[in-house]
Amino acid sequence: MEISDGTKTSQDAQVFLFVTCLADLLRPSVAFASLALLEWAGYRVTVPDRQTCCAQPAYNNGDYKGARRLAERVIAMLEPADYVVAPSGSCAGMIRHHYPRLVAGRWRDRAISLAGKTYELTAFLADVATLTDLPASSPTPRAVAYHDACAGLREMGVRQQPRKLLRELRQVEVREFEGADVCCGFGGTFCAKMPEISARMADAKLDAALATGASMITGGDLGCLFSLAGRASRRGDEIEIRHVAELLCGDLDSPAIGRPD
Amino acid sequence: MQPISHQFLDNAGVALRDDKAARQRDIMARRTPPLRAAAVEEFGEFDALREHVGKVRKHTLQHLDRYLEQYEREAVRNGCRVHFARDGGELNDLVLDICQQHGAHRVGKGKSMVTEETGLTEYLEAAGLRVTETDLGEYIIQQAGEKPSHIVRPAVHKTAAQIGELFQDKHPLGERDLTTPGAIVQEARQVLRQHFLEAEVGIIGANALVAENGYSMLVTNEGNGDLCANLPPVLIVCTTLDRVLPTASDAAAMLRLLVRSSTGQPQTCYTSFYSGPRRSDDLDGPIEAHVVLLDNGRCELLDSRYDSMLECIRCGACLNHCPVYQSVGGHAYGWVYQGPMGSVMTPLLTSLEEGSVLASACTACGRCAEVCPADIPIPDLLRDLRQDEAEAGLNLPRWRYGLRLHSWLAGNPTLYRLATSAASRAVAWLGRGRGRVRALPMARGWSAERDFPVPQGDTFMRQYRRKKR
Numbered sequence: 001m002e003i004s005d006g007t008k009t010s011q012d013a014q015v016f017l018f019v020t021c022l023a024d025l026l027r028p029s030v031a032f033a034s035l036a037l038l039e040w041a042g043y044r045v046t047v048p049d050r051q052t053c054c055a056q057p058a059y060n061n062g063d064y065k066g067a068r069r070l071a072e073r074v075i076a077m078l079e080p081a082d083y084v085v086a087p088s089g090s091c092a093g094m095i096r097h098h099y100p101r102l103v104a105g106r107w108r109d110r111a112i113s114l115a116g117k118t119y120e121l122t123a124f125l126a127d128v129a130t131l132t133d134l135p136a137s138s139p140t141p142r143a144v145a146y147h148d149a150c151a152g153l154r155e156m157g158v159r160q161q162p163r164k165l166l167r168e169l170r171q172v173e174v175r176e177f178e179g180a181d182v183c184c185g186f187g188g189t190f191c192a193k194m195p196e197i198s199a200r201m202a203d204a205k206l207d208a209a210l211a212t213g214a215s216m217i218t219g220g221d222l223g224c225l226f227s228l229a230g231r232a233s234r235r236g237d238e239i240e241i242r243h244v245a246e247l248l249c250g251d252l253d254s255p256a257i258g259r260p261d
Numbered sequence: 262m263q264p265i266s267h268q269f270l271d272n273a274g275v276a277l278r279d280d281k282a283a284r285q286r287d288i289m290a291r292r293t294p295p296l297r298a299a300a301v302e303e304f305g306e307f308d309a310l311r312e313h314v315g316k317v318r319k320h321t322l323q324h325l326d327r328y329l330e331q332y333e334r335e336a337v338r339n340g341c342r343v344h345f346a347r348d349g350g351e352l353n354d355l356v357l358d359i360c361q362q363h364g365a366h367r368v369g370k371g372k373s374m375v376t377e378e379t380g381l382t383e384y385l386e387a388a389g390l391r392v393t394e395t396d397l398g399e400y401i402i403q404q405a406g407e408k409p410s411h412i413v414r415p416a417v418h419k420t421a422a423q424i425g426e427l428f429q430d431k432h433p434l435g436e437r438d439l440t441t442p443g444a445i446v447q448e449a450r451q452v453l454r455q456h457f458l459e460a461e462v463g464i465i466g467a468n469a470l471v472a473e474n475g476y477s478m479l480v481t482n483e484g485n486g487d488l489c490a491n492l493p494p495v496l497i498v499c500t501t502l503d504r505v506l507p508t509a510s511d512a513a514a515m516l517r518l519l520v521r522s523s524t525g526q527p528q529t530c531y532t533s534f535y536s537g538p539r540r541s542d543d544l545d546g547p548i549e550a551h552v553v554l555l556d557n558g559r560c561e562l563l564d565s566r567y568d569s570m571l572e573c574i575r576c577g578a579c580l581n582h583c584p585v586y587q588s589v590g591g592h593a594y595g596w597v598y599q600g601p602m603g604s605v606m607t608p609l610l611t612s613l614e615e616g617s618v619l620a621s622a623c624t625a626c627g628r629c630a631e632v633c634p635a636d637i638p639i640p641d642l643l644r645d646l647r648q649d650e651a652e653a654g655l656n657l658p659r660w661r662y663g664l665r666l667h668s669w670l671a672g673n674p675t676l677y678r679l680a681t682s683a684a685s686r687a688v689a690w691l692g693r694g695r696g697r698v699r700a701l702p703m704a705r706g707w708s709a710e711r712d713f714p715v716p717q718g719d720t721f722m723r724q725y726r727r728k729k730r
Binding site: 189 | 628649670671674715
C-alpha cells in the first residue's frame with residue numbers, strides 16, 4: 001500500500017540485506033540474526049542472490065579499476081531496494097561514501113541515489129525502524145564492552161544507536177572504556193601486511209576492554225571482531241566476542257567467535 | 262637526511278620491542294588528543310574557521326605565482342633578499358654562501374622542518390661551521406645525535422630521565438641535580454644563552470609568509486626563534502613557497518587553527534612577525550635579512566591529485582591521533598615527516614620506491630582526517646598512493662595476484678559460491694572442536710600474531726538458499 005506522500009510503511013518497504021562477505025563466509029549466524037531483526041521490525045527482507053563483496057579489498061589496495069567493476073555490479077543489484085542494510089559499518093560506508101567517489105559518469109548518479117538509502121544495521125534499527133523492543137532479552141545478566149568500529153563511527157555516525165538497542169536488553173550493561181573509538185588494528189589487509197603493528201593495536205584494545213571487567217566484547221563489524229578474537233585466542237584471553245546482531249537477536253547458542261563448541 | 266622509509270617494517274619492529282619508548286608513546290597517546298579536543302570545544306567556531314581558512318588556502322595555491330610575486334616585492338621593499346631554491350641542495354648552497362660571505366663560523370638555528378628536509382645542519386657542519394639547534398627539543402636530539410620523532414615535538418620519544426642523563430654527559434658542569442624537568446630546562450637556558458650571543462648567523466623557519474606586507478610569521482613556545490632572529494647580525498629565514506598567505510589577517514586565522522590543533526593552547530607563548538633588517542632608527546634586529554624559499558617538488562604537486570597536501574599547516578594533530586604512529590613512534594617512518602602527513606609527504610617528496618610502503622601504514626580509521634585543521638582527506642590520499650604503487654608494480658606480487666583473483670571471483674557469483682563454500686567448510690573442518698586454527702596456509706601475515714577463528718561451517722548464502730527451498 002502506497003501512502004499518498006510517497007513514503008512507505010515499514011510493512012511495505014523492501015529492505016535488501018547486504019550480507020557482507022565476512023558474515024557469509026565466516027559467521028552466517030550474524031546474517032541470520034540481521035535477517036530476523038529486520039523482519040521483527042516489520043520489513044520485507046530480500047537477500048539478493050548474486051551478492052558477493054563490496055569491493056573494499058581491491059579498492060583499499062589501490063585497484064580502482066577492479067573495484068569499479070564490482071561496485072557497478074553492486075549498484076545495479078541493490079538499487080531497486082527501498083533500503084539497503086548491512087551488518088557492517090565498513091561495507092555500508094563503502095557503499096555510501098566511497099562508491100560515489102569511485103564510479104564515474106552515469107554510474108555516479110546511481111551511486112549517490114543508492115548511498116542515500118544505505119544503512120548500517122544498528123543505525124537502521126534505531127533511527128529508521130525506531131525499534132524499541134527486541135525479539136529476546138538476555139537470559140543472564142552480563143557486562144559487555146562495545147568496540148566502536150572506525151568506518152561505522154566516522155563514516156556512518158554509528159555511536160549511540162547500538163548502545164540504545166543494547167539498553168533494551170534489560171540484563172545487559174554496556175561498560176564504556178578509554179579508547180573504545182580508537183582503531184583495533186584490523187584495517188582490512190593492514191593486519192596481514194603489518195601484523196606486528198596491528199597486534200600492538202589489538203592488544204591495547206583488548207587490555208582496555210578487559211580492564212572494564214566485561215565478559216564480552218561486541219561491535220558492529222566482523223572484521224574487527226575476528227581480528228580481536230584471533231589475537232585474544234593467541235594471547236589466551238578468556239573473553240567472549242560476538243557481533244552485536246547476535247546479541248540483539250538473543251542468539252547466543254552458537255559458540256562465540258574463535259571459541260570451541 | 263638520507264631516508265630509510267623503505268625499511269619501515271624493520272624500523273617499526275625495532276620500535277615495538279623498545280618497552281621504555283613504548284611506555285612513553287602510550288603516555289603521549291593518552292595525553293595529547295584530549296588537549297586538542299578541549300581547545301577546539303572551547304573555541305566553539307572551529308569548523309567554520311577551518312572552512313574559511315581552507316578556502317583562503319585553496320585560493321592562494323591556485324594563484325601562487327601572483328601571491329609569491331607580491332610577497333617577494335614587499336619583502337624586498339622591507340630590505341630582505343629573497344632567494345628561490347629548486348631543491349635541497351640549492352637551499353644548502355645558498356645558506357652556506359651567505360654564511361661564508363660574512364666569514365661566519367657560528368650559527369644559531371631555530372626549529373625548521375624544511376632544513377631537516379634538506380639536511381642543512383649536517384651540510385654546514387661538514388663545511389666547518391658550528392651549528393646549534395636552539396629549540397629545546399631540537400637541541401636535545403642534536404646532543405643525542407638523533408632525528409626528530411615528531412614534527413612539532415622532536416624529542417617526544419625521550420623521557421625526562423633520559424634527557425637529564427644526556428645533559429650530565431654532554432655539559433661539563435660538574436656535580437648537579439638534573440632529576441626534575443625544571444632543572445633540565447634551566448640548564449638548557451644557561452647553555453644556550455652563550456650560543457645565542459656568539460652566533461653570527463641566525464636561521465629560522467616560518468609558519469606563514471604574508472604577501473601583503475612581506476613579513477614572515479613564526480610561532481614558538483620558547484622564544485628561541487626571536488633570539489635567533491634578532492641577536493645575530495645576519496638572519497636567514499628558510500621555508501617553502503606554499504607557506505604564503507594573502508594577508509596578515511589570513512595568517513592570524515590560520516594561527517588560531519594551528520596552535521589549538523597542535524598543543525591545545527589558544528596561542529603559543531610567542532608569535533612573531535619578522536619584517537626584515539633593522540631600520541636606521543631601530544635599536545636592534547639583524548643588519549641583513551634573507552629569505553630562502555624551497556620548492557623541492559611542491560610545485561609539481563599543485564597539478565596533481567595530491568594538491569590538498571600543500572594545505573597542511575604542520576600542526577602534528579594527525580600524528581597525535583594516529584594509532585599507527587602511536588604504536589611505532591616517529592623514527593620508524595625513516596625520514597623527516599612522520600605519521601599520516603609523513604606517509605603522504607615522504608613518497609611524494611622522495612620517491613615512490615623509497616616511501617610507498619608508508620601508504621600501507623594506515624588502517625583507514627579516519628581519525629587523522631577528522632582532526633586535520635586543513636581538512637586534508639589523508640586516508641584518501643594514502644589510498645591513491647597505493648594505486649600509484651600498484652601501477653608502478655611496487656606492491657608484493659602475492660598481494661597483487663591474490664587481490665586480482667579475489668576481484669575476479671567476486672565478479673562471478675556462481676564460482677564465488679563454490680569456492681567460498683569449499684574454503685569455509687575446509688577451514689571449519691581444520692579447526693573442528695577447537696574453534697580456531699593457529700596457522701592458516703596463505704595467511705602468513707595474519708597467523709604471525711593471531712589465531713584464525715574458524716568459520717561456522719557452510720556459507721550463509723548456501724544455507725539460506727537451502728532453507729528457502
